[in-house]
Amino acid sequence: MTELVGGPSLPQERKLVTSIPGPKSQEMMARKNAAVAAGVGVALPVSIVAAGGGVMVDADGNSLIDLGSGIAVTGVGNSAPAVVEAVINQVQAFTHTCFTVTPYDGYVKVAEKLNELTPGDHEKRSALFNSGAEAVENAIKIARHFTKKNGVVVFDHAYHGRTNLTMGMTAKNIPYKDGFGPFAPEVYRVPTSYPFRDGLSGAEAAKVALTQIEKQVGAGNLAAIIIEPIQGEGGFIAPAEGFLPALQAWATENNVVFILDEVQTGFARTGDLFAANHEGVVPDMVTTAKGIAGGLPLSAVTGRAEIMDSAHAGGLGGTYAGSPIACAAALATIDTYEKENLTERAREIGAIIDEFFGEIAKNDDRIGEIRGRGALKAIEFVESGSKNPNAALTGAIAKQAGEQGVIVLTCGTYGNVVRFLPPLSISDELLREGLQVVADALAAN
Template identity: 55%
Template sequence: MTDTAAPATSRSIVTEIPGPKSRALLERKAAAVAQGIPHQLPVFIAEAHDAIITDVDGNRFIDLGCGIGVTTIGHTNDEVVAAVREQVGLLTHSLFGTTPYEPYVRVAELLAELTPGDHAKKSFFVNSGSEAVENGVKIARRATGRRAVAVVEHGYHGRTNLTMTMNFKPAPYATGMGPLASDIFHAPGSYPLRDGLDGAAAAKRTQWYLEKHVGAADLACLVIEPIQGEGGFIVPADGYLPLMQEWCTANGVVMIADEVQSGVCRTGTTFASEQFGWVPDMVLSAKGIAGGMPIAGVTGRAEIMDAVHTGGIGGTFGGNPVSCAAAVAVLEQVTSKDLNAQARRVEAVLRPLLEELAASRPEIAEVRGKGAMLAIELVDPETGEPIPTGPISAAAGLEGVLVLTAGTDYNVLRFLPSLAITDEQLREAIEVIGRALSAR
């Protein structure tokens, strides 16, 4: 936002979508940008603040996507902007492994405080969620001396060679891009809407698979999203995650929480693992950790993290000082602004609106999620077939609401609003989505 203009707080569509300036930029994009990079909303964003994004034609949208969960604290958060401006004028880059700097250490200290468990923890930083997953696996393999990596069905972990192998669904992330990585195993997880299992039964099924198809003695780590993101915001049955942690601990397996999408106050607790009474051996964070600046963290039990020899982890841009300053600004607001209370407020407003919508729309099979991470799954009530949500998202976009899709079967609408969104903006957005549902 400019220093003189008051931040916009309302939805406003003043041109057709896309407008003339966005159409011109779409032509430039088609000529200059690789076609593999898509766009969900066919507009170019010029500025944003809190929960409103404004395109180059002056159209304003209520943002329920936050760059897929990145600007959890709100677009251009004042404290983040101030921290970035100050740090840019002091130090823009120094490889931490060559000449260290204090903001990196401060982020590590804050993550030690904020991640689940009171055991000794250590962290290091990379650039993206995919890198965090890669390094978490690498550290687990080094610490255990084992080769195999397990994930659960419907999971999503990234776009690198290793992580796209770990994804449950290859399309579009790995189509035609093999050969893929070896020693990756996909176990059944917990999906209460579809499997009908309680936590104990689901855990028993996962453990049986790992024991029979992998062998616990060869398993380095089990990587699980506490609430699955791209898979459709799937919430596991109560007890599932702690029981899996017990099994992993008993068998010397490192259990890793992929909190790239669900972490940093997204669900009403600082990390979603806390919602389930789960204390992971390692927590991976990214997306919402720095209010839009690129950084990802690998935080784990000190003895696991220190299993790696000097020089075995790191990277040129990992933990860049400007991104670290932004992360400090976000993480310090966890307590000073009680961000978890804001996530619970979002749920207190949004969940009843979605449940009211579901009561009148039989194709909504389930409203699920926690905090500001909610979703609806659409299924034909007569045939049981998934109903694609892409057309609904597109229709909402034409009316000024950005809402994301998800799900293995592309039949989930996911709601990832910023914690700065107002109750009125939430109500207005769901009215628009309700009309889009009715018109499908």
């Protein structure tokens, strides 16, 4: 096939010229299986050669609709022009110095921007890292150092990463934890707010969680509470109104650091720049990654100055942490979110998904709940006439959609949730076409 250049110049269409996966993708997968560790799985076995706007093109010439954004990473679109230009300019200047050896302006600019944009008008500091898990791990390090306490509270259905500490913080066993223990100590799990399944108000759910914390952990032993404002891998579970503010208030009263993990929800994804803004929650620290840098590896911890500055010099960092290339990409990405008003675009995308599947749900009771905010949406599938999780249906829908050229992701503790994370650059027409393919898969199963 003709060599393709990615970005929004790609034809924005779904086009199937072979079965999926096609012969070239199958050849690549055979090589992958012979060269890559088996533990590195894939959701859809296609070999991508170009991407942009709302599409990905594989080696066989198939153009697929992207409803996953590389797990909420390419919010501004794949190979967004401003990001590409910024990366090229930085690569031509220098690729690496290690900020903790000889610092550079890009890192400082990203920190300044995060301090400005994250929730709250208090004085802040930021530290940059490479991945979401690395940011979470460092947030816990900092909280423990600041409070001189060890305990960490996490929640049912949580996902925080795949390092040893963050595996212990993550709830779901397979595929994230099984056989990889023992895990780091002093991590305690309590119930979350899951309105579809617990039927509780935010205040009621918070009372359950906080009572368990007080009785089984004790505020005097607790360094931090960390929670995703909308749980990601756990099933895009949005807590009932009032749940997060109640946790924040209790943490403040008890000298416990309140951390929001906005790795998946941050940067316009939920229709606010940060999901915390929905209820005006102001965390002591916030972790970010994914959508921060247009596809380059970058993450951050941003928090109250007195907390962030408590760690001694040399206690934070890493060889590649805050890469100059990733920082250049981040500055261009954040600028794109602002200039193109992508928070509003996320709300428009969410409204389309709600309307589209809301109509279908009227006649199909296997759609248990449509939930999420903005362009972070999900459908929880259940067995007809009940709330029993329907993982088989979920898997069948994702498989059939992929075969028809639409990339969708599944999630949920019970494996029964299809999630929608389209790039915010996707057109209405392409989005609706992708949703229709998913709907057709539902109808066929």
